[in-house]
Amino acid sequence: MTQHDTLILTASCASRLGTVDAVTGYLREQSCYVADMQTFDDARAGHFFIRAEFRKPENGDFDEAAFRDGFSPRAAEFGMQWELTERSRKPNVVIMVSKFDHCLNDLLYRYRTGQLAIEIPAIISNHPDLQRLADWHHIPYYHLPVTAETKAEQEAKIWQIVQESKADLVVLARYMQVLSPELCNQLAGWAINIHHSLLPGFKGAQPYHQAYAKGVKLVGATAHYINNELDEGPIITQGIQTVDHSHYPEDLVAKGRDVECITLAKAIQYHIEKRVFMYQGKTVVLGS
Amino acid sequence: MTQHDTLILTASCASRLGTVDAVTGYLREQSCYVADMQTFDDARAGHFFIRAEFRKPENGDFDEAAFRDGFSPRAAEFGMQWELTERSRKPNVVIMVSKFDHCLNDLLYRYRTGQLAIEIPAIISNHPDLQRLADWHHIPYYHLPVTAETKAEQEAKIWQIVQESKADLVVLARYMQVLSPELCNQLAGWAINIHHSLLPGFKGAQPYHQAYAKGVKLVGATAHYINNELDEGPIITQGIQTVDHSHYPEDLVAKGRDVECITLAKAIQYHIEKRVFMYQGKTVVLGS
Amino acid sequence: MTQHDTLILTASCASRLGTVDAVTGYLREQSCYVADMQTFDDARAGHFFIRAEFRKPENGDFDEAAFRDGFSPRAAEFGMQWELTERSRKPNVVIMVSKFDHCLNDLLYRYRTGQLAIEIPAIISNHPDLQRLADWHHIPYYHLPVTAETKAEQEAKIWQIVQESKADLVVLARYMQVLSPELCNQLAGWAINIHHSLLPGFKGAQPYHQAYAKGVKLVGATAHYINNELDEGPIITQGIQTVDHSHYPEDLVAKGRDVECITLAKAIQYHIEKRVFMYQGKTVVLGS
Amino acid sequence: MTQHDTLILTASCASRLGTVDAVTGYLREQSCYVADMQTFDDARAGHFFIRAEFRKPENGDFDEAAFRDGFSPRAAEFGMQWELTERSRKPNVVIMVSKFDHCLNDLLYRYRTGQLAIEIPAIISNHPDLQRLADWHHIPYYHLPVTAETKAEQEAKIWQIVQESKADLVVLARYMQVLSPELCNQLAGWAINIHHSLLPGFKGAQPYHQAYAKGVKLVGATAHYINNELDEGPIITQGIQTVDHSHYPEDLVAKGRDVECITLAKAIQYHIEKRVFMYQGKTVVLGS
Incomplete structure (x- = not known):
């Protein structure tokens, strides 16, 4: 069979x-x-x-x-x-990125080798930087710059692309913009974000800098569903990396990349294998 | 309920x-x-x-x-x-030890606090050293010294105690004697041994010394069922500990203790919760 | 040598x-x-x-x-x-506990086997429960009950014992009372606390219940020096344990025990080996 | 500075x-x-x-x-x-591969983002498959097919490329050919191989299949220097991945990829940062 x-x-x-x-x-x-x-x-x-x-x-x-x-x-x-x-149906996954490319690069590798059984109908970014990487994989790249003034309009375009792509899942692979409540509501429960801290610790901006200031001995990454509160959605999975006093914030950024990639890929895998149930602001993940 | x-x-x-x-x-x-x-x-x-x-x-x-x-x-x-x-029935677990007491101490702690829902009708040792620890827990301690000449006789006594204790499980918690093929056969599949290496690497005597000689960067522990080949029985679970060049064999011995304790306790937990199936020389562990 | x-x-x-x-x-x-x-x-x-x-x-x-x-x-x-x-001088370590005994039991094991090269001149508790365990190790046990009214007096007695014991280090091995600012100041920098969460996440009371409510997929433990802010002192080391949706708060409590013990013991080891420097609210740990 | x-x-x-x-x-x-x-x-x-x-x-x-x-x-x-x-000098690293591309893809990502401060003057393969990946990174790709008859000649070409590239280090990133004793001698101590098992367990061909047959609960990867015995050279670092009964050999192959990539990258990092000393068939790794 x-x-x-x-x-x-x-x-x-x-x-x-x-x-x-x-x-x-x-x-x-x-x-x-x-x-x-x-x-x-x-x-x-x-x-x-x-x-x-x-x-x-x-x-x-x-x-x-x-x-x-x-x-x-x-x-x-x-x-x-x-x-x-x-089981064999490959879901459509729209990926959103900014300038950091490690998660995108990792997902594209898993995509092109079939490890991650998905289609990627669109990559959306607020920066032009990762166009070449998308091109090499023959994936349409939508460069949608955003400012405070154009945010509503930009998000409308995002939503249009997501719909036209018949997306089953949206992945925020280090998309460095806070989504509006409207878009959060539209994506709630079927968009996965990777946050580079062990939530609920170090929410919001620059978590590695927060971690450095606090002097923690472990940093981590959290893959969670988007909901209407920043970095508060149901957690799917988390990963960690040990660090020490010798790691400046930029070292933590570098150290954290691998665990971000692996944590995000694992969450997507669980999601597309239909292992994840959302319930009471948390997740049940069966057979992980 | x-x-x-x-x-x-x-x-x-x-x-x-x-x-x-x-x-x-x-x-x-x-x-x-x-x-x-x-x-x-x-x-x-x-x-x-x-x-x-x-x-x-x-x-x-x-x-x-x-x-x-x-x-x-x-x-x-x-x-x-x-x-x-x-679910509430506490199985009878007979523990066999020699001189090293870390696994026994750990199991007794989990036993007396109820973390490990077992009865311990007997502790058997080829040395007298751990009598006091057994006494403090009000558990009968059988000191059965062994030499090459008395091995058959000693094992007969072990078997008698195991039977009289109505043991559901026998645990070799760093029992440093090789069992005879006869006793192995009698215990096959319902005795758990902790071996202080990542089997199949470093079988037999002094695995930490073997690990030191080889210069590995990880040591580990393997909990497995006894069968009739030394350190070859079905593996239930394994744990690891990172090490480096600065660890002499005696440091590896010290470093490995925690992971031995945790690995053995986990295997017993799986066993008594009826999660482990033996099959084709391996194990299936459901819901671990 | x-x-x-x-x-x-x-x-x-x-x-x-x-x-x-x-x-x-x-x-x-x-x-x-x-x-x-x-x-x-x-x-x-x-x-x-x-x-x-x-x-x-x-x-x-x-x-x-x-x-x-x-x-x-x-x-x-x-x-x-x-x-x-x-190197060979064994520091005097006063241990403070309440009712939970897993960290105390673990420290006493490492103490009596020499893994932790310390003397323990006193165990202080606000409950009588762990007297027998102390007795078995021939360590004086001071039962100092505490209420809101008697707190100042009780802490004065603690301080007296710490001084009379010529303590080099005080260890709060799951001592479930918030220390007064006065005692915190007296102990700042030479008392180690084990907190059962990955600080700065889940400060304060019942961190495992907080972790359950949030649905995290990792719990952890943090060993840190006491300072004058609750659960805010310089972090020495941290450990983690993966968990999932099936763990209720009481399961997290059970699951976390091993990592609490190991994290606390490791921090004490670093401290007595003079590896830890406090600096700007954080620690430098050399050669860990 | x-x-x-x-x-x-x-x-x-x-x-x-x-x-x-x-x-x-x-x-x-x-x-x-x-x-x-x-x-x-x-x-x-x-x-x-x-x-x-x-x-x-x-x-x-x-x-x-x-x-x-x-x-x-x-x-x-x-x-x-x-x-x-x-510190700022980028060493020349020649990479050898066969058909599996995960390690190469990972190293090229770290190379192009500067995480791994190296130059890659040449990629050598016995298969043509990874030419496109090399081209995209503007790195010369040498396709050197090999048979039992042409092995001496092919290895002579490898050696020539390594020399002409002024290689400081050769990396076997899943190069699936056994090197001749001659080439091993030439590369001993300055070529790093990634083997997909926790050496010394599961040496030689198809270690994941060996691991499956044995029913281990952990698989791993070992980065080591080449010497003149197959999979016996000094170990630099090792990584692990937990697995269970549900993983067939092909699943282990998939599961092991991430840990292979990370383990190899870490070993190269240690090497180029001059942290690794070879000594008595083992390594000392300072400040890792």
């Missing part, structure tokens, strides 16, 4: 007897083989999460629309929010 | 349509709430593994024997090997 | 040509062999730090007082703050 | 009174400011190592040839092997 035969079903709902069986029983009826499954039951909140990877029946007799129609009433019975995704 | 209401069902069998449903469907029928579940399907070997934590019905109407009787034929249909365990 | 022949000389001063030579030249004159040396020059602040381990002359001809007298004028020339310590 | 004013002096010799002073005293005489210094004294082997970064006199009065001439007799007195390097 190949990835083309594999689908991912994710669901969440209030905890109640029978939630797992609602999913697994249906998959059994449809003759779908469960290749990988994890659940999480939040006993405090009384909420349930499930992720199942399954293979279509071996006889080839699988109709996705019919599958959805069949599952809908069962999900409704439990008040489930659910999603069904082809 | 409490842990007293929770059970763990683990099962494995050849991969086949319906394996998950055989478990989850039955739990649904029995009105048991699935609190946590993971599966793994080894596509290469065609083998399936499942671990489910579930709560007894809220009406209190649960009969374990009846539950077992009901599940047996379904499991048999799939050729499943399965186990049912009360 | 043994540790009895080894001394540690540490010094710091404003950066200026000749600082290293002032130390190394003198050691050469005194026929002392430099076994280990590190320097750090803070180019931003223009400040210099040096730590040298050296062995007394092989002919046994070493007079510590004369050595000090000889070095004093040279150090004065550079405005050096300096310290000379016998 | 800038890096242009900074030099690195490294030296090693048999342990003897006065070794440090021989270096620091001379630097003082020459009015050179010591910005960073570390020493290591191998008490077992009786061998001493020192690395000092220093700044030229502020009056600009520095003659490198005269400096060398002045230091030579002092070094000779102690039998020192020593080296003097301009």
